[in-house]
Amino acid sequence: MAVLAPKPRSCVMIALLLAMVSVSKAVFDAHYYDRTCPQAEKIILQTVQNATRHDPKVPARLLRMFFHDCFIRGCDASLLLDSTPGNKAEKDGPPNISVRAFYVIDDAKARLETACPHTVSCADIVAVAARDVVTMAGGPYWNVPKGRKDGRVSNASETVNLPAPTFNVTQLLQSFAKRGLGLKDLVALSGGHTLGFSHCSSFEARLRNFSLIHDVDPTLNRAFAQQLKNKCPKPNGDRNAGQFLDATSLTFDNVYYRRLVAGEGVFGSDQALYSDYRTRWMVDSFAKDQSLFFREFAASMVRLGNVGVLHNGEVRVNCRTVN
Template sequence: MLLDSTPGNQAEKDGPPNISVQSSYMIDDAKTKLEMACPHTVSCADIITFAARDVVTMSGGPRWNVLKGRKDGRISKAAETINLPAPTFNVTQLIQSFAKRGIGAKDLVALSGGHTLGFSHCSSFEARLHNFSSAHDTDPSMNSEFAQKLRKKCPKPNRDHNAGEFLDSTLSTFDNDYYRRLMAGKGVFGSDQALAGDYRTRWIVEAFAKDQSLCFKEFTASMVKLGNVGVIENGEVRLKCRVVN
């Protein structure tokens, strides 16, 4: 995720779904300080896992213990981003995509709560706003006032490639507002909104919308699980996060 593209290789961070991945300079700063304090010890994979935990805690969310000792990979391919779940996925596709990584439906709903923070470009949700289907111009699962607001932000044609919307109304606060918005038809992505419309996940969305401490507890447990997905044994501790040693 952190490796830069090279003349012969387009790296994962430059794959189409990673349009927002630009801030790895913060990881570079942390790495420089760690290399001075404790050379060749803390991997970039561990740093990014700490950073994910810290941004949640600093935004008012829970804190948890990060397991350490991950190694960094040596291969990064943009083509592999095809394996990421897409914002157009339905619940069956989301469940399958997470199951491939050994993560269940409750984790899927808990982790989607990460969308209480951050921003999305129009390209990730504009298909819900214009010519959605032969019967509906706009996705009928979207609240109509919310759809109108998003259509203004993302008109068709849209010449501003940076345009988009924040994923939740409390943009830099980690809370359970995301789930309350799903219940009101105000999810930005089709994949988010689908969680509130399917019997397998709706009851979990309802429970998290009602109870923030339950939502924090489950998010924490699921983040620990996610942090154990794809951990490699034959890696290295990179000296610089953007290039292999």
């Protein structure tokens, strides 16, 4: 009788690695809910569309929510957790005080819990909603990998790690590198500001007493600087006053980059992208070719959505509290 020879150790290891890859794809891909909640993306889209009809600021707010969530602890919906008597959560950290539209995620979650209970994570809802608001505003569409789980930890103190509107390119690159993102991601994702709005407090330091040599930031177009001064006549004045980061604030396009070329970036961190040789060429490219910007933005959004993904967390029943 023939005796079967044992498999070489290397073959066994290869088989294990292939199995691990297979499992990895199974727990995080665009078709994650095809069997367990096939209507998930439709429900999220309908919720976002309905909210946007009542409030045109919803797209910018949901896109910002995705960025701010993923940059702290990864894309785990920790930004959605409410503070408790014993813990001040991320959403109450200074950089997140102006993050709004949490109710849209709450509404989507409530509908999903009715359709397919305990199935769709809050983190996945935020990621899909961010894609939907971009597409609804005229921007690109991409398949969102899903299968994220929700985190249980949220600390306001950690929001100091968010990129600041005063950062230079070196600081921005360092911040992005900590999340596994590179120069191309930095410039492409900054284009999300095409839907953004800023209060005066985030840029008024560029308008008065900027340095010992310059009263106004010299990288600002003079006429645009005066326009910003008119919007923000007094330092620490009207807290609701501010400026849209793009001339077409409800449309996702490449006008943001064209404004940087013209010296009309609202944030110092925005204008720095055109002032620094490392990123200027890419700003020029995106300003000239909107389709190129769309392709790179979509690819960078997928990479951002991969940051800190939890596979062993929980699926919250209520996005504001842990189970």
